[in-house]
Amino acid sequence: MYHKFLDKFPPQFLWGAASAAYQCEGAAAEDGKGPSVWDAFCRIPGKTRNGTTGDTAVDFYHRFEEDIALMKEMGLKAFRFSVSWSRVFPEGEGNINRKGLEFYDHLIDRLLENGIEPMVTLYHWDLPLALQEKYGGWLSRKTADAFVPYAGFLFARWRGKVRWWITFNEQNVFTGLGYRFAAHPPGEKDFRHMMQANHIVNLANARTVRLAHQMDPTFRIGPSFGYGPSYPLNADPGNVLAALNADAFNNDWWLDVYVKGRYPRFVLKHLERLGLAPDIREEDYAILEGARPDFLGMNYYHGGTVQANVFENPQLSKQKTLDTTDPYQMQADMEESPEKVMFETARNPYLESTEWGWEIDPKGFRVALRKMYDRYELPIIVTENGIGTMDVLENGKIHDTQRIEYLRQHLLEMRKAITDGVEVIGYCAWSFTDLLSWLNGYRKRYGFVYVDRDEQDGGTLNRYRKDSFHWYADVIRSNGNSILPERTIDELTEQEWKQVCQK
């Protein structure tokens, strides 16, 4: 759809940036904080790049006031951060760590004093280690029983101060990488466990959303989902069907549960046939159906391209050394990878990738926003979007032109999606300062603010404004009017630029 004129962003649009406790706080064992699963996992040789840890991270725990001053200077309207569960409840339940709690009290107060809306993520992957050891983590309903009162405690504590709450960050990613691919804690390779843990997180999510609404009807709460839309490789109907399958398997499987309170039919039936469906108790349905988020958080980095599965795709069957006639082998394959009969991934010939192989696809962002809104009709907050690059500090400056161009293109597509009719109410770039990339160490940088540190905890930890810092400040000042389709900001005359800022 071509629009000659783009809609303006709503006046109260939440221009923000995001972070997560483990990736930025540091102070991993300070002031009574209990260990999380990540504090243990990063110490297993070979799990993270060069053994990088979040022990110091970017020292947000001690430097948050300095960072908030930079946020204020930038004009940021919202800051999304996560609470480290084990900083508040060192064992996940029971004793409260006052000092840890007070850290977040101060953080929230400083944000509010500076006119920045706090957006609190309750869970960004750092499960208290005690709950992993005591109950087996998310495989046990007892972990959900510990999560809900933890959330309720924070609701009561920050009622009147915090309005925006995010339950779980990228449930699809942490259950998949943690229980299926062994790349995140608890380091398992078991599809059944992934499904079971995921179901228990779904229950925890629904119970928490319901509790939030009971405790304060002015709260706005929802999950942040790692959303990637699926493209068919081409117009071959088999590939079109594969893209439908991929969307159902990779997206609807989570989002339908959040919003509709039930698993999508095709995937559930497929998993039941294979004996891989989660153990759903009768009473679970009422829990899942009894909660509806107020918004959907979308983390968008890229989507994916697929083609017909290897069994129905003659070209692929020839290439693969797969015995499609042996039913026992097929069952074993399926138990590991049930999507094998649904779709096969493919390379998209139209897209370029970052240094880390992540496709750069701004139009896919508009596609994602359209699809998500179309299916669920809930307001969307973009809770993450950004690019990891190897930025270089030279004479106190960082010329991160690639980031500016990436964000400009994505914001333009978001503005087009808004003009199409999608209700987007906020956008949080990932991230405000540089921070730890879970598996890639510190050289994959995402921030508007450069932090001077290396992989080995060397460096001053001093902060430097990147070029993108000033650019995003202008975006916010003009309420996004500077995101224009016709010309880049650099091409505007001074007079035109002033007009944009006055709008």
Ligand code: BG6
């Ligand atoms: C999202 C996570 O998946 O992607 C963030 O919510 C993460 O925590 C971000 O940092 C970027 O991923 P990576 O692997 O490049 O750090």
